[in-house]
Structure formats: C-alpha cells, structure tokens
Amino acid sequence: MSDVTSTSPAAGGEAPDAHPDTPLEPPLSGHDYLEDGPFVEPQGLVAETSEGPQELTRRSATDASQLRREVGAVLRLPEGVAVDPSDIDIEQTDDETMIINMGPQHPSTHGVLRLMLELDGETVLRTKPVIGYLHTGMEKTAEELTYVQGSTNVTRMDYLAPLHNELVLSLAVEALLGVEMPPRADWIRMLMVELNRVSSHLMWMATNGMDLGSTSMMIYGFREREMVLAFFEKTTGLRMNHNFIRPGGTAADLPDGWEDDVTVICDTVLSRTEEYDELLTGQPLFRQRSEGIGTLSAEEALALSLTGPVLRSTGVPWDLRRSMPYLRYDEVDFDVIVGTYGDNFDRYSIRLNEIRESVRIIRQIVEKMPAGDYRVQDKKVTPPPRGRIDESMEALIHHFKVFTEGFKVPEGEVYVAVESPRGELGCYLVADGSPKAYRMHIRGPSFVNLQGLPLMMRGGLLADAVAVCSTIDPVMGEVDR
Amino acid sequence: MTATGGAEVVEDRLPDSGAGGVASRVPGRPLQEVVFPTRLQYSAVVAGYRDSGYETCSDLCGVDYLTFAHRTVPEGVVPERFEVVVNLLSLSQARRVRIRVQVPESDASLDSLFDLYPGTEAMERETYDLFGIVFDGHPDMTRILMPEDWEGHPLRKDYGVGRVPVQFKGAPGPR
Numbered sequence: 001m002s003d004v005t006s007t008s009p010a011a012g013g014e015a016p017d018a019h020p021d022t023p024l025e026p027p028l029s030g031h032d033y034l035e036d037g038p039f040v041e042p043q044g045l046v047a048e049t050s051e052g053p054q055e056l057t058r059r060s061a062t063d064a065s066q067l068r069r070e071v072g073a074v075l076r077l078p079e080g081v082a083v084d085p086s087d088i089d090i091e092q093t094d095d096e097t098m099i100i101n102m103g104p105q106h107p108s109t110h111g112v113l114r115l116m117l118e119l120d121g122e123t124v125l126r127t128k129p130v131i132g133y134l135h136t137g138m139e140k141t142a143e144e145l146t147y148v149q150g151s152t153n154v155t156r157m158d159y160l161a162p163l164h165n166e167l168v169l170s171l172a173v174e175a176l177l178g179v180e181m182p183p184r185a186d187w188i189r190m191l192m193v194e195l196n197r198v199s200s201h202l203m204w205m206a207t208n209g210m211d212l213g214s215t216s217m218m219i220y221g222f223r224e225r226e227m228v229l230a231f232f233e234k235t236t237g238l239r240m241n242h243n244f245i246r247p248g249g250t251a252a253d254l255p256d257g258w259e260d261d262v263t264v265i266c267d268t269v270l271s272r273t274e275e276y277d278e279l280l281t282g283q284p285l286f287r288q289r290s291e292g293i294g295t296l297s298a299e300e301a302l303a304l305s306l307t308g309p310v311l312r313s314t315g316v317p318w319d320l321r322r323s324m325p326y327l328r329y330d331e332v333d334f335d336v337i338v339g340t341y342g343d344n345f346d347r348y349s350i351r352l353n354e355i356r357e358s359v360r361i362i363r364q365i366v367e368k369m370p371a372g373d374y375r376v377q378d379k380k381v382t383p384p385p386r387g388r389i390d391e392s393m394e395a396l397i398h399h400f401k402v403f404t405e406g407f408k409v410p411e412g413e414v415y416v417a418v419e420s421p422r423g424e425l426g427c428y429l430v431a432d433g434s435p436k437a438y439r440m441h442i443r444g445p446s447f448v449n450l451q452g453l454p455l456m457m458r459g460g461l462l463a464d465a466v467a468v469c470s471t472i473d474p475v476m477g478e479v480d481r
Numbered sequence: 482m483t484a485t486g487g488a489e490v491v492e493d494r495l496p497d498s499g500a501g502g503v504a505s506r507v508p509g510r511p512l513q514e515v516v517f518p519t520r521l522q523y524s525a526v527v528a529g530y531r532d533s534g535y536e537t538c539s540d541l542c543g544v545d546y547l548t549f550a551h552r553t554v555p556e557g558v559v560p561e562r563f564e565v566v567v568n569l570l571s572l573s574q575a576r577r578v579r580i581r582v583q584v585p586e587s588d589a590s591l592d593s594l595f596d597l598y599p600g601t602e603a604m605e606r607e608t609y610d611l612f613g614i615v616f617d618g619h620p621d622m623t624r625i626l627m628p629e630d631w632e633g634h635p636l637r638k639d640y641g642v643g644r645v646p647v648q649f650k651g652a653p654g655p656r
Binding site for chain 2: 480
C-alpha cells in the first residue's frame with residue numbers, strides 16, 4: 001500500500017529520490033549482503049516502511065542463482081518435476097516487470113503479511129513474503145514465565161487454534177515431568193482440540209470464501225464458528241486465549257450437559273457442510289477459480305518442510321494424529337483426507353472434509369468419555385481443589401506456592417509435535433531444573449508453510465495470488481510469534 | 482510410534498572423522514533420538530540421514546546456553562555457548578531424529594542445510610535473526626522477524642527483556 005516500486009521509466013520519474021536510476025551491483029550472497037551490500041538507502045515515504053535487504057530486490061540487482069532460488073529451481077527434484085533453469089528468463093529487463101507490495105495492510109493477507117510480488121502484466125513472476133510485523137518476542141517472554149503461566153503465553157500465538165498451542169506446551173512439560181495423564185484429561189483435551197479444529201477450519205472457509213468473492217460464505221462460516229466459541233466460553237470462560245489445557249491436565253471439568261451442547265454443534269455443523277457443498281463445491285465459478293491454481297507436487301512440499309492440509313493436498317497421507325498418535329487418537333476412527341493435484345481446490349476440499357472427520361471424532365469422544373479426574377493428582381504439579389483452601393492452611397500455602405513460584409521441571413530437553421489445523425505444531429522445550437523454561441521454541445506451521453508461497457504463485461495471476469495465499473491459511477500471530 | 486534401533490543404529494551413521502560425534506537416546510522416552518555431531522560432521526551427518534529416508538526437516542532452532550553451561554551432554558561432547566537443534570522427520574518410518582550441534586561463541590557460524598533441505602531457509606534466517614548464528618552458504622542471510630536495522634539478537638541470554646518503569650523502586654527486574 002505504502003509504495004509501489006516500479007522500475008518502468010514512467011513511474012520511476014515520479015519519485016526519482018526513492019529509486020535512483022543508477023544500476024545496483026549484482027552478485028550478492030550470504031551475509032556479506034548485510035555488511036556492504038549495494039542496498040540503496042530509501043528516502044521519503046518509502047523509508048518509513050522499508051525493510052531493507054529483507055525485501056524483494058529488483059531483477060537487475062538479483063543474480064542468477066538467487067533468481068533461480070526464488071522461483072523454486074533449487075529444490076532437488078527429479079528430472080521433469082523441477083523448474084527447468086533454462087526456462088527462467090534471467091535476461092528479462094526491469095522495464096517489463098514491476099514490483100508491487102501487497103500488504104502488510106491488505107484485507108486479503110489474513111493479518112499483517114506483506115507480499116512483494118514481481119509482476120509481468122497480470123502474471124506473478126516472483127514472490128517474497130516479508131514477515132515480522134507482529135513479532136512480539138513471545139519465545140523470549142516464555143523464558144520469563146513459569147510453566148504454570150506458560151500456557152497463557154502460547155495460547156496467543158495461533159489465535160485461531162489456541163487450544164492446540166496450549167496442548168503442545170502441556171505435552172512437552174508433561175514429557176519432561178514424566179507424569180501420566182488420567183484418561184479423562186486426555187479425552188477432554190481431545191474433545192476441545194477437535195472442536196477447535198472445526199472452528200478454525202470454519203473460519204478458514206469463511207475467509208477463503210471472502211477472498212474469492214463469496215461474501216455469503218464469510219457470514220456462514222462465522223455463524224457456525226460462533227456456536228463452537230459459545231461452547232468454549234461456557235467451558236473455559238473465554239472465547240479465545242483459553243488457558244484451559246494446562247500442564248497437568250485441564251483447568252476445569254466439562255460443564256453439566258456438555259454432551260447435548262456438543263451433539264447440537266455436531267449435527268448443525270454437519271448439515272451446514274452440505275450447504276457449503278451446494279454453495280461452493282459444485283459451483284462452476286468457484287471451481288474455475290480454484291482448480292489447477294497454485295499447484296504443488298509432493299516432492300516440493302516435502303523439500304520445503306510443508307505440513308498439514310498443504311502437504312496432504314499433494315497426496316501425502318501424513319497426519320500426526322494417525323502417523324504418530326498422541327493423546328488417544330489411536331482409539332478413535334477417522335480418515336486422513338488427501339488430495340491429488342495439490343491445487344487450491346484440493347486444499348479446500350481437504351479442510352471441508354476434515355470438518356466432517358472432526359465431527360466424527362467428536363461423536364466418538366462423546367460416547368467414550370470416561371469418568372474420573374480431569375487433572376493429574378500429583379501434589380507437585382496440581383494445586384489443591386478450591387474447596388480445600390477454605391479449611392486447610394497447608395492447602396492455601398500449597399495453592400500459593402504453585403501459582404507464585406510454580407513447579408520445578410527436571411533438567412532435560414524434548415520436542416513434541418501435534419497436528420494443528422495448519423500442520424505440524426511443535427514445541428522444543430529446554431528445562432534447567434527451575435520453575436521457568438530455559439528455552440521454549442514453537443515450530444509454527446504457518447511460518448514454515450509460507451515458504452511454499454513463491455512456488456505456488458509462480459506463473460499465476462495476481463487475482464489468484466490472494467486465493468493461493470488464503471489456502472495456505474497463515475495465522476500471522478504464529479508466523480511472527 | 483516407537484523408535485526402534487536407537488543408539489547403535491545412529492552411531493553407525495556418524496562419519497568417522499575422529500572429531501567425537503556421539504549418539505544417545507533420552508531414556509524412557511520413545512521418539513527422542515538425539516545425535517551430537519561436531520560442527521565439521523554436521524552437514525555429512527544430516528546428508529546421511531537425508532539419504533536414509535528422512536525426507537523432511539521439520540524444525541531448526543537455536544539455544545543459548547550462556548547461563549546453563551553445566552547441562553548434561555554425553556561424554557565426548559564439548560559444550561559450547563550456542564547449540565543449533567535440527568529436527569528431521571522420516572515420513573516412511575514415522576520417526577524423528579534430533580541433531581544438536583555445538584556452536585562456539587567466538588565463531589558463531591554453521592553450515593547451511595539449504596542445499597539438503599530447502600525448507601530450512603526461513604528457520605535458519607530466524608535463528609540468525611534471534612541468535613546471531615550465521616549459516617554459511619545460506620542464500621539470503623537477512624533478518625526475518627526483527628527490523629533490518631535492529632541491534633543485537635534478542636533471544637541471546639545476555640540480551641535484556643526490557644521493562645516498563647514501575648512505582649515500586651525496589652522491585653527486582655525480571656533478570
């Protein structure tokens with residue numbers, strides 16, 4: 001929005017200060033770039049938003065190897081699958097192309113994602129996501145918080161799937177503590193994260209619909225999500241940022257009558273997915289705009305570390321719930337939905353059908369929910385029940401200790417991953433024996449999945465760029481952390 | 482879900498460069514297979530795993546052990562200030578391996594994995610940005626989360642968290 005970097009003589013003439021016509025020196029490589037790179041200090045309005053060398057450079061300032069990398073030719077792929085290096089027009093001059101900014105303040109970039117696109121007319125040649133606008137140092141913050149407080153921090157990362165964030169941190173802490181969860185805690189957690197998956201995918205259906213011009217879908221998606229959020233509010237007290245799944249179990253038991261609420265949600269969502277089918281799936285306009293757009297092959301997806309629906313759309317049946325089960329996912333029946341072509345339509349149908357599979361899982365959870373404790377009865381980790389505090393001094397002290405000092409976690413390091421709606425959500429935790437995490441790293445699926453964007457957009461139209469970006473489903477809170 | 486083999490299988494893959502690569506498993510935890518190659522062995526070890534069916538690199542991050550230097554590492558590994566932790570994933574075997582490389586403060590640099598796993602591009606940039614560890618051979622070693630003109634690397638332990646002034650003058654700072 002802020003600046004349109006055009007190298008055509010006409011536009012360049014308007015702002016000669018910002019973009020001097022002196023040619024920039026090519027080959028740039030490694031971190032030398034930082035020290036004495038040929039980057040020209042921007043001036044005026046451009047300077048206020050400039051990200052320096054993080055930005056997409058002009059074609060004349062980009063050497064051949066960098067250019068090939070940006071269009072995906074460096075992926076070590078079998079012959080015929082990879083982009084043919086000779087196919088890339090390195091000699092193309094700046095006069096024919098234009099670099100524009102999409103975002104960070106753009107309604108279709110799902111937050112503050114900034115895409116720098118090199119266009120030849122309507123065709124996207126190169127793309128570079130510039131991120132970091134929402135960086136709040138949450139991994140640094142996590143080092144200052146006790147493990148009890150930790151889940152309030154991570155829940156704010158992926159704000160559309162907060163329960164998954166809490167889950168992955170809790171699983172990591174519990175792995176280091178070596179505590180075994182009571183069965184009911186596991187099943188409550190599963191119920192909550194599956195409902196969260198439904199709400200997250202519904203939200204995606206809504207925004208993706210809007211990106212493609214279907215504003216009705218946006219209203220419908222939000223309407224259904226509202227039901228799930230109402231249940232979350234009833235259970236956890238909050239619609240988002242729940243801090244419900246904590247190391248040692250969950251914050252509370254499910255409210256009375258939860259079975260009925262959940263059954264109503266399941267029935268409604270399931271019948272509404274039929275309506276989405278009618279509205280979008282079979283709709284010729286929607287199909288034309290999504291079939292064959294933003295295609296990706298399985299080899300490319302694996303090389304770029306992509307996970308979640310983006311990877312499954314290429315036909316790789318990889319779902320951590322199935323392949324490396326955590327909680328009690330090995331005790332429920334569900335299908336892993338895979339696509340074939342790796343295009344936008346595949347990613348759409350995977351998410352739509354994952355809603356149905358989640359509903360299927362939730363129905364089984366309602367049937368199988370065992371009785372028992374919702375948190376582990378380990379005095380070291382769990383505060384005493386609220387009722388005991390009024391009658392016992394020791395319980396009061398214990399409660400106070402747990403919430404002010406926190407509990408100590410033995411020295412060690414662990415990596416735990418769960419399948420969030422966006423892909424593999426990992427947590428690498430290093431404990432030094434104190435009540436605070438020494439290092440907490442979150443492997444954000446959207447952060448990694450954004451790397452697929454330049455490849456998926458290459459050669460597509462600008463109008464489709466919005467849709468391709470949408471099918472990656474980036475949540476900037478988690479990309480930037 | 483269980484990782485079979487464990488230490489001895491891993492040890493076989495370490496190239497014999499005499500630099501003291503060590504393989505170990507955290508006891509009692511399946512899936513947590515950890516390898517400690519030296520900096521010199523690093524690329525070769527990762528390449529070895531890649532060729533033996535670890536199709537994707539799921540994570541790469543740094544750790545600054547400035548205030549926790551006494552951590553437990555297997556015999557033969559010289560602990561350094563920084564550590565780069567790489568998580569490789571094999572989809573075909575449903576198995577993970579974690580590679581921990583020691584990176585000294587005096588020369589905070591490491592080979593880039595970009596040629597082996599192009600998906601590490603953003604992760605290496607993030608590690609460079611937040612820890613100041615330079616990855617040799619990375620095509621675009623720029624900051625990714627922080628602004629370009631930012632000073633320092635925020636996730637280093639000697640980088641303060643900053644605080645808002647409060648009325649209680651005696652209140653201790655966070656660190």
